Amino acid sequence: MSSAGGSQARYRWLDPGKGFPDEVLPRKRQLASALRALCCLLRSEDPGKSGSRPLKQAEAAKRLGCTADMLSRYLNSPRIPSQDFVERLYKEACADAAASGQDVGITSEELLVLRARALGEQAGCEHCQELGRRIDSLTEQLNAPCPACAAHERDQEVRRRQRKRAAAQLRSARKEAAGLRAMLADMKVELAEKLAAEAGLREGPAAKAAGALLPVPRRTRDRQQNTKEVLAARRLVAQAEELDSSGREDLAFTLLRQSTTEVLTPAETALVMVELRHREQDRLADGLVHAYGRDQENRDVMAVALELHENGATDDAGAMLRAALG
Known part of the structure; x- marks a missing residue:
């Protein structure tokens, strides 16, 4: 026999799933299964051997x-x-289980109840059998x-699940808010660059040379809108429309409101x-x-209302002025 086969045979007596002969009654089987589980917790006391080694049957019998x-x-x-045997086995198993940080999984009282039920079953005591059935019923309940x-x-x-969904929605809202903030920041940069370019044109050599001249009335703005203004307006509306179509009307309106009040010029707002x-x-x-x-x-x-009027949106211009008047 190989060493592996010998080891398996040596500890076969500890197998909790080992079957029982037909003559072993149900209550005794329950008691025996509990005793087998306790025996599995017993460990060698020989200091020259590994403390994690389970006992051989002869070693366990000598100890018990x-x-x-x-x-x-x-x-x-x-x-x-x-x-006495049951109590001694329980005591030894508890000691070894505590040393290895394990739990015996049953109390001493429960173990003694199993023994009493097995005795009643073996003696054919109707009182004990009825008591056992009641105990089983209460246990099931x-x-x-x-x-x-x-x-x-x-x-x-x-x-x-609701908290999990709410947390996911909050993360999504924060992500969208971060995207809106980044979008607004880009638009502010574009506006700053445009204003700087316009300021550079106004402060060019020709403007400096004419610095001593008296100011002239501002020329009426060309009705043909600036291409950058049109593109900025269309881009913003497209983004708001996309948010609105996905069910986020609140974010769409927030984007429009913050952009028109913080980034865009009156002409672009109109x-x-x-x-x-x-x-x-x-x-x-x-x-x-x-x-x-x-x-x-x-x-x-008034500036935006004027731009709206010049673009033919007279109704919106009037509605804005009425809103301003309260």
Whole structure:
């Protein structure tokens, strides 16, 4: 026999799943299974050997004060051990389990109840058998899931899922807000560059040479809109339209409102409102016209209203002025 096969045969007596002969009654089988599990916790006391090595059957029998043959009968046959043996096995198993950080999984009282039931079953005592059946019934009732506890657990699971969804939505909203902030920052950079370019043109050599001249009236602005203004308005409206179509009307309106009040010029703001009407985004347009007229300075409101009037949006210009007047 190989060493591996010898090792398996040597510890076969510790196998908790080992079957029982037909003459072993159910209560005794329950007791024997519990005793087998406790025997599996016993470890060698020989300091010259590994402390994690399970005991051989003869070693365990010597430690428990019985013969190997008697131990085998306790674990596999109808023979029921004495109470002293059961208590000693439990004590030894608890000591070894504690040393290795394990749990025996059963109390001393529960083990003695198993022995008492096995004795009653063996003696054919009707009282003991009836008591055993009652104990089984109560055990089943105790192990059965409590409806109230099950309902509470389901409610807790629903709340956990709701919190998880809310956290995901919050992360998504924060991500979108970060994207909006980045978008606004880019638009501010573009506006600053445009203003700087315009300032550079105004402060060119010709302007410096004419610095001593008296100022002349400002020329009426060309009705042909600046290409950059049109592109900025269309780009902003397209982004707001995309947010609105995905069910995020609140973010769409926030983007429009912050962009028109913090980034865009009055001319560009008016173009945004005109573009919204052109794309039939009337809900966003109405809200933006009202909010701008209500919240902005009168000079800005008048400038945008004038641009709207020049672009043919007279109704929106009037609505903005009425919002400004309260």
